[in-house]
Amino acid sequence: MASKTAQEVIPDGILQIGLISNRYSGRNKKNLARIETYAAQQSHIIHHVVHTPADISTALDDLAHRSVDIITVNGGDGTVAATLTELFVRRPFPRLPLLALLPGGTTNMTAADIGFRGNQLSSLHRLGSWARNRKKEIQHIQRHVLRVQSGTEEPVCGMFFGAGTITRGIEYCHANVHSLGLRDELGPGLTLLRTVWGIARHDPRFAAPVPIAIGINQPPQDKPVNTVLLLVSSLERLFLGMHPYWGTESAPLHFSLVRERPARVLRALPALLRGRPSRHVTRENGYISHNVSELHLLLNGTYTLDGELYEARLETGPVVITSAGEAGFLRP
Numbered sequence: 001m002a003s004k005t006a007q008e009v010i011p012d013g014i015l016q017i018g019l020i021s022n023r024y025s026g027r028n029k030k031n032l033a034r035i036e037t038y039a040a041q042q043s044h045i046i047h048h049v050v051h052t053p054a055d056i057s058t059a060l061d062d063l064a065h066r067s068v069d070i071i072t073v074n075g076g077d078g079t080v081a082a083t084l085t086e087l088f089v090r091r092p093f094p095r096l097p098l099l100a101l102l103p104g105g106t107t108n109m110t111a112a113d114i115g116f117r118g119n120q121l122s123s124l125h126r127l128g129s130w131a132r133n134r135k136k137e138i139q140h141i142q143r144h145v146l147r148v149q150s151g152t153e154e155p156v157c158g159m160f161f162g163a164g165t166i167t168r169g170i171e172y173c174h175a176n177v178h179s180l181g182l183r184d185e186l187g188p189g190l191t192l193l194r195t196v197w198g199i200a201r202h203d204p205r206f207a208a209p210v211p212i213a214i215g216i217n218q219p220p221q222d223k224p225v226n227t228v229l230l231l232v233s234s235l236e237r238l239f240l241g242m243h244p245y246w247g248t249e250s251a252p253l254h255f256s257l258v259r260e261r262p263a264r265v266l267r268a269l270p271a272l273l274r275g276r277p278s279r280h281v282t283r284e285n286g287y288i289s290h291n292v293s294e295l296h297l298l299l300n301g302t303y304t305l306d307g308e309l310y311e312a313r314l315e316t317g318p319v320v321i322t323s324a325g326e327a328g329f330l331r332p
Contacts, residue, residue, distance in 0.1 A: 294321070
């Protein structure tokens with residue numbers, strides 16, 4: 001989606017920043033004290049250190065009462081998702097403020113696409129300086145936010161949904177990769193390579209299919225598809241620069257699926273990850289991608305939203321993924 005410089009859409013004057021830091025996010029265990037010190041010295045930054053989703057709710061209520069202009073999330077993908085859920089489901093702000101994402105977590109995939117990269121404190125310095133005087137250019141990007149409703153459960157929001165082998169990959173990453181101290185995109189990148197190798201070799205730990213009945217823009221009408229991998233996102237860049245979507249429809253959400261025992265996995269992989277289908281990346285070989293407005297999924301099993309794991313059951317009804325609306329994100 002095309003971006004604008006933030007100067008084109010933001011009024012004059014010093015902008016008030018509401019900063020939410022998750023004390024337990026990966027990078028914050030080391031860097032939070034310096035961030036707290038800097039924020040305390042800035043009159044236009046209101047800082048809340050949170051521990052739980054309930055803390056995020058309380059913090060947003062306070063920041064809405066103070067009418068801040070920018071909500072800055074200093075945490076990982078899960079903290080971003082929890083904040084988006086509060087903003088789009090409970091809606092404490094009468095008008096949604098701008099959002100800025102600092103890479104405070106372990107993976108930081110969402111921030112890598114629509115937020116700040118690199119050092120958290122340097123990123124906060126840049127944002128704080130820009131909010132005062134607008135001397136440095138910052139982009140303003142509009143992106144749709146995913147709304148995921150599973151049966152009668154309360155909806156949750158985020159930027160990346162996955163089912164199938166990706167949930168096994170997350171469990172593998174937690175158990176075998178993060179323990180090595182690998183952070184940001186390297187850990188998930190190694191996990192991806194291990195997962196693809198498992199699919200290519202029909203390793204049941206990674207290649208065992210999940211039957212999913214799928215309805216695009218309507219409830220499922222056909223029998224379940226034995227699915228190895230299913231992805232839905234509005235992000236244009238996943239970790240390591242991946243863009244595994246090649247749908248051509250005019251719709252806000254990218255959706256891709258890999259069926260059971262896909263053909264020519266290793267040959268298809270480069271084109272698959274770039275979103276540029278080759279002669280190997282075809283529906284006949286088991287690779288499908290569309291842009292959708294709404295997705296209905298009937299499944300028994302685990303799915304992920306921004307790294308958090310959830311359980312779906314056939315008897316509770318479909319998992320419905322739609323757009324919760326658009327948010328404006330600031331990115332250097």
